[in-house]
Amino acid sequence: MSMNNNNASSSAAKDPSPTGLLGRALAAAAVLALLWVVYGMVAAGNPLWAVAALVIGGLAIWVYTASTSLAWRYLFPGVAAMIIFIAFPLLYTVQIGFTNYSASNLLTEDRARAYLLDQADIDEAHAMSYTVHRAGTQVRLALQSDVESGAQRWVSPPLDLSKPLPADATADAAAVALAPANASSEAELGEALDIRGVIALRDGLRSLKLQVPGGAVLAYAGLREFGPFTPVWQAQPDGGLKQVATGLIFTPDRDTGYFTNAQAGRLQPGFKVGVGLANYTRLFGDPDMRGPFASIFIWTVVFAGLTVVFSTAIGMTLAVLLNWEALKYRTLYRTLLFLPYAVPGFISILVFKGLFNQNFGEINAILDAAFGIKPAWFADPTLAKSMLLIVNTWLGYPYFLVLCTGLIKAIPADLYEASAIAGAKPLTNFFKITAPLIVKPLTPLLISAFAFNFNNFVLISLLTDGRPDYLNTKLPAGTTDILVSYTYRIAFTDAGANFGLAAAISTVIFFLVALLSLANLKLTQSNDQRKA
Incomplete structure (x- = not known):
């Protein structure tokens, strides 16, 4: 069998047919394209990216041209995507966590x-005003220093400023030499361009250097002036x-x-x-930061845990009630109760943000009419956290309603019939039959829901944005922030864009979620073994 495979591969490599020639031509073109991309990355100063592109591209070409394994031709896209879009961002984030990478x-x-x-700083005392004049398809510049100094006018040769000059033309040695203006050169100047025409040539003017005979090199200093620039710094x-x-x-x-x-x-x-380890030391060792971080971590766990508990309790209760065959219009009730899950989450969150408005929201209008109170949902930390739990429970219970409904349908009806004969009541049926039979298959899903809510950035960002904030903290931190929104504020908003510290927090979050995923996997395997 092995000899047959080798013979097949060798014959394919030596295939003189048009199809074989086309395959080799495509492979050669792919190799040349890969080398061109790698060369461009090296020329741009990205050798690590070039090596990564060379390795992945080379493997792709080998798999689809020289490899005799058909399995790898199907597996390679998934493996490559996992490396590029999962493994690499993860390793890059971890690496940033060990640096001072930030906006500064x-x-x-x-x-x-x-x-x-x-x-460089422009020498205003020796700056010259200029005008741009047409010279056929090209232009000429006429420069005039301060009239009071008695300096004469200078005229440039015809120049093509339709595109920026090459980089080597910006050196002093390649500066365009100016000539003193005289009657002949003044007569040769065409019509001066208006400000709109000068703006159109701005890129070319910026790359232009002008040399006054026996004087300094002048560079573009605006739409009105050229002048000499003095370097601010000198290399040592x-x-x-x-x-x-x-x-x-x-x-x-x-x-x-x-x-x-x-x-x-x-x-x-x-x-x-x-x-x-400075970022991690700061995260866990700095008292001014450890306090908010510890509070945010505890709230993240509480938020995710209570959301799962409340959503499961409501969803399971409704699923049991809707499973009651004597209940009329059960299908209608299921449809209505499933609507919060059908509506896009961000729309529901924005609707609730308006409902909870302290002055104009309908919820406070009802509470004011009934009890004479208007809670400050967004200003009080406890009320803000309660609001988040209410909204997230509303968004999450339909998911558990559907899950529990399916699991209850899978319970044999004989068990309930036997229980009815024994005279058991509904609560007894729930605690002795329904709950024990659905809790085991439901457990991995509960852990997945906990992990999802552990990183529920959208709810926090749209509803409270982490506010109200803690006071007297080195970095902005909100009482309703969870770890992922706290990381976002550090990395991208009003915390100075401290990417290194945010990467360290992200690494901590990753390991926490990884532990949850591992626990989920273990529970799933345990359930499979019990069923077997």
Whole structure:
């Protein structure tokens, strides 16, 4: 059998038919395309991405051209997608958790240094106003310094500014030489462009450097002026930066990720460096952060747990009641009770946000008319948490209603008939027959629901946005925040975009959810073994 497979593969490789030639041509084209992509990534300064693309692309080409295993041709897309969309983001998030990556530390050290070295100040005293004139399909610039200084006008040769000049044309040695204006050159100038025409050539003007004979190199300083620029920073041999105006030396501090000076402090932007376990130490060791984090973690567990308890209790109760055959219009009741699950969740959440409005909501209008109270649902932490549980229970009970209805239908009717003969009451049937028979298959689903609500970001974000906030905290934290919304606020909103700290919290959440998934798997396996 093995010899037959080898012969088949070798004959396919040597197949001179048009189909075989087309296959080899497509494989060669795929290899060339892969090498082109990898080269582009390396040229863009992303060698790690290039290696990853080369490995995955090379495996794909091998699987679909040289591999003799048909199974891998079906499995490879799923395995590759799992690596790209699950494993890689997970490992990347974990890696970020060990860095100071944030809004202030986005760049690498080299890019942060290059950004600072590109900074320059215009010398306003020697700036020149300019006009742009048509010269056939090209343009010419006429520059005029301050009239009071007696400086003469300067004229450029014809230039093509329809597109930016190449990068090497921005060097001083390649600057366009200006010539003194005279009667002849003035006469050769065409009509001056209006401001709209100058704006259309702005990209070309920005890349233009002009050299005054015996003077400084002028660069674009706006729609009205060209002028000489003085660098703000000078590179130092040890990798530091010297401030030209003050002579201060800023050295790279690779512990904090900033160019620092003992007298002047640190420069922005900073750069990304590894900080080890600093984010985790801050998360669990900083008293000012440990307090909110511990409270948020406890509330996350309570929120997820109570949501599952309330939703299960209501859904199971309704399922038992709707299973009563003597009840009329059971189908209508099931349809009406299932509606909260059929309506998109974000719509229901926004509707409830209006219903719970303290001044104009219908819920407070009813409470005010009946009891003379208007609870501050969004301002009081306890009421806000109660509101979240109410809304989430409303959104979740139809799911358990459907589950329990199906499980109850699977219970043999003989058990209830025997119980009726024995004279058992409905509560006895529920606690002795219904609950024991549905709780085991329902347990893994309860754990899944707990894990889902553990990361129920949409409800928190749309209904309370984590508010009301804790006071006197280093990072913004809300009393109704759960871990995932707390992480989002740290990473993307009003906490300074601290991606490293947010990644550390995300890693903690991942391991917590992974433990829940493992428990779910164990319970599922245990139930399967009992059934067997």
